[in-house]
Amino acid sequence: MTDSTVNPPAVLIDRCICRNRSFADLLPEARARSWSLADLIRETGCGGQCGLCRPYLRVMLANGRTAFTELLPMEPA
Amino acid sequence: MIEVTRETGAAGPPPSPPVKAGWLTGINRPGPLTLLAITVGWVGIYFAYQESWLGVILALLCTVGGFWATHRGRLLAGRHRARLEAAIAASVARNRELELLRRLGSTLLDVQNSRELLDQVVQLSANLLLAEGAAIMLVAEEGRFLRVAAGAGLLGSAGGSLLPIDKSLAGCAVLNDESITSDDMERDPRNFSIDTLPPQLDRAVCVPLRSSGVVIGAACAYNRFDGEVFDEHDVALLGALGEQVAVGLDRATMLEETRRNEKELASKNRELVRVTKLKDEFLANMSHELRTPLNAIIGFSEMLMMPGIGTLDEQQRDFLESIARNGRHLLGLINNILDLSKIEAGRMTVHLTRVDLRESIQGAVTDTGSLRSAKRQEASIDFGTEPLLVVADHTRVRQVLINLLSNASKFTPEGGTVSLSALRTPVPLPIPTDRAGDKPRLASRDAVWVSVQDSGIGIQPEDMGKLFQVFSQVDSSSTRQQQGSGLGLALCKQFVEMHGGTIGAESIYGGGSTFWFILPVDGPIRQPG
Numbered sequence: 001m002t003d004s005t006v007n008p009p010a011v012l013i014d015r016c017i018c019r020n021r022s023f024a025d026l027l028p029e030a031r032a033r034s035w036s037l038a039d040l041i042r043e044t045g046c047g048g049q050c051g052l053c054r055p056y057l058r059v060m061l062a063n064g065r066t067a068f069t070e071l072l073p074m075e076p077a
Numbered sequence: 078m079i080e081v082t083r084e085t086g087a088a089g090p091p092p093s094p095p096v097k098a099g100w101l102t103g104i105n106r107p108g109p110l111t112l113l114a115i116t117v118g119w120v121g122i123y124f125a126y127q128e129s130w131l132g133v134i135l136a137l138l139c140t141v142g143g144f145w146a147t148h149r150g151r152l153l154a155g156r157h158r159a160r161l162e163a164a165i166a167a168s169v170a171r172n173r174e175l176e177l178l179r180r181l182g183s184t185l186l187d188v189q190n191s192r193e194l195l196d197q198v199v200q201l202s203a204n205l206l207l208a209e210g211a212a213i214m215l216v217a218e219e220g221r222f223l224r225v226a227a228g229a230g231l232l233g234s235a236g237g238s239l240l241p242i243d244k245s246l247a248g249c250a251v252l253n254d255e256s257i258t259s260d261d262m263e264r265d266p267r268n269f270s271i272d273t274l275p276p277q278l279d280r281a282v283c284v285p286l287r288s289s290g291v292v293i294g295a296a297c298a299y300n301r302f303d304g305e306v307f308d309e310h311d312v313a314l315l316g317a318l319g320e321q322v323a324v325g326l327d328r329a330t331m332l333e334e335t336r337r338n339e340k341e342l343a344s345k346n347r348e349l350v351r352v353t354k355l356k357d358e359f360l361a362n363m364s365h366e367l368r369t370p371l372n373a374i375i376g377f378s379e380m381l382m383m384p385g386i387g388t389l390d391e392q393q394r395d396f397l398e399s400i401a402r403n404g405r406h407l408l409g410l411i412n413n414i415l416d417l418s419k420i421e422a423g424r425m426t427v428h429l430t431r432v433d434l435r436e437s438i439q440g441a442v443t444d445t446g447s448l449r450s451a452k453r454q455e456a457s458i459d460f461g462t463e464p465l466l467v468v469a470d471h472t473r474v475r476q477v478l479i480n481l482l483s484n485a486s487k488f489t490p491e492g493g494t495v496s497l498s499a500l501r502t503p504v505p506l507p508i509p510t511d512r513a514g515d516k517p518r519l520a521s522r523d524a525v526w527v528s529v530q531d532s533g534i535g536i537q538p539e540d541m542g543k544l545f546q547v548f549s550q551v552d553s554s555s556t557r558q559q560q561g562s563g564l565g566l567a568l569c570k571q572f573v574e575m576h577g578g579t580i581g582a583e584s585i586y587g588g589g590s591t592f593w594f595i596l597p598v599d600g601p602i603r604q605p606g
Contacts, residue, residue: 011384
């Protein structure tokens with residue numbers, strides 16, 4: 001058996017790396033409880049460790065995207 | 078004369094029955110003298126009737142005889158009475174002694190600590206020997222002294238004082254292991270006057286106390302209330318008491334020791350519970366604290382390898398892969414340790430769903446593909462045709478499969494094969510017991526049997542028993558060929574057993590191994606209650 005991945009994107013950012021939780025996993029919970037970004041960081045810890053996923057989480061909460069193939073500019077801590 | 082015996086009967090104490098005066102007791106049978114006096118009297122009356130002097134003489138004789146007989150009768154009765162009184166007094170004393178010894182017996186059984194036991198016993202021995210003072214002394218200070226363990230009467234305040242073992246009567250009894258009496262302690266060469274004992278002690282009896290053949294001290298009584306000397310009877314009494322005291326002391330000491338041990342155990346138990354709780358808390362915290370930075374290490378090294386981030390040369394890519402690989406290995410170890418500690422703490426739960434083992438097996442084979450491709454190993458899967466649905470925890474089943482597959486790859490040389498087969502079949506499986514410690518029964522249940530066979534080095538028969546033990550590695554030498562924490566198979570065993578299944582292995586040394594596990598189709602049997 002061989003592992004095959006078809007045309008991997010150049011960049012795929014779809015998770016909070018520190019907490020190892022995917023955006024797809026976080027979104028329904030955030031929606032169900034109407035979390036703001038601060039709520040989400042407080043409740044799950046995602047975005048609160050290294051902070052690199054914070055801009056992606058902000059977009060996710062705004063328009064529901066859970067996978068990013070482009071890099072967003074880092075937010076100041 | 079009859080009155081006499083009745084009187085003595087009335088003099089006895091309530092417990093002793095009155096002495097009966099019957100026809101056959103010698104005291105009320107008319108003696109020959111009385112009969113003679115009566116005969117002479119009648120003859121005298123006859124002669125007096127005949128107006129003969131002889132009658133007067135006989136009457137005088139009869140009177141003298143009567144007086145003498147009465148006097149002698151009184152004398153005999155007095156002696157008899159004295160004998161009876163002595164016998165009654167002895168029986169009263171005996172009764173008292175028996176009563177005291179009986180109380181001693183119940184004291185020895187009731188009392189829970191040796192302090193109280195000694196205090197009560199020493200009081201009893203003073204009462205028993207009608208003595209002004211009594212003491213129980215135990216050997217102390219490596220046999221050089223006797224310590225007054227308890228005192229009563231004159232020695233009531235002597236408790237705790239030390240007597241040199243070679244300069245005291247009690248010490249003499251201990252050293253020679255024999256009972257001794259002294260009628261004048263002041264002049265007794267075996268005794269030296271000691272300040273710690275009251276000066277009015279005059280007469281003494283000391284008996285050694287023996288515990289399992291060793292003299293451990295002495296029981297002593299001083300000065301009889303009636304001023305008499307202590308006799309053999311007193312020695313025997315005190316000796317009898319001493320024997321029982323030694324037994325009682327042993328018992329009390331043992332009880333105290335048991336209680337002390339119990340207390341110690343209880344405190345150790347509390348400590349253990351505390352430590353276990355600490356460990357659990359520590360692990361719960363660590364699971365979070367350890368995983369977060371590891372996630373970052375693994376996640377970011379993987380991200381760095383994404384082409385969109387930037388270009389890497391061969392060397393940089395190798396280094397990054399090494400970081401990611403080792404990070405994943407460490408994460409796996411940490412997860413295993415945390416899982417095991419969760420199981421040990423009884424907090425591991427299985428989330429049962431309907432799981433298709435075909436999918437799980439396929440997924441696990443795909444996930445471990447990189448391991449095999451690195452060693453150019455072949456994998457074969459034999460599913461059969463039947464559906465392989467079981468009620469199980471998907472994550473745990475996957476963990477077991479991945480563990481067995483990666484083990485198989487690890488121990489199979491380059492170019493070897495790993496074959497996996499699964500089959501639905503009825504199997505005897507253990508049924509949970511109602512009570513802990515009962516032998517589990519076996520019952521035939523529908524199950525899926527999964528085996529992973531490798532063409533590796535195999536396992537020596539003597540090592541088979543160690544396979545599923547925590548932290549055990551068949552080759553635990555520092556130069557061993559294969560890595561591993563020794564946790565994987567132990568975890569597999571726990572997971573499979575949580576599903577009500579069994580796990581095992583067969584191997585021919587040098588000819589490869591087969592690891593198998595069986596999962597019941599309808600999941601674990603819940604214990605009632």
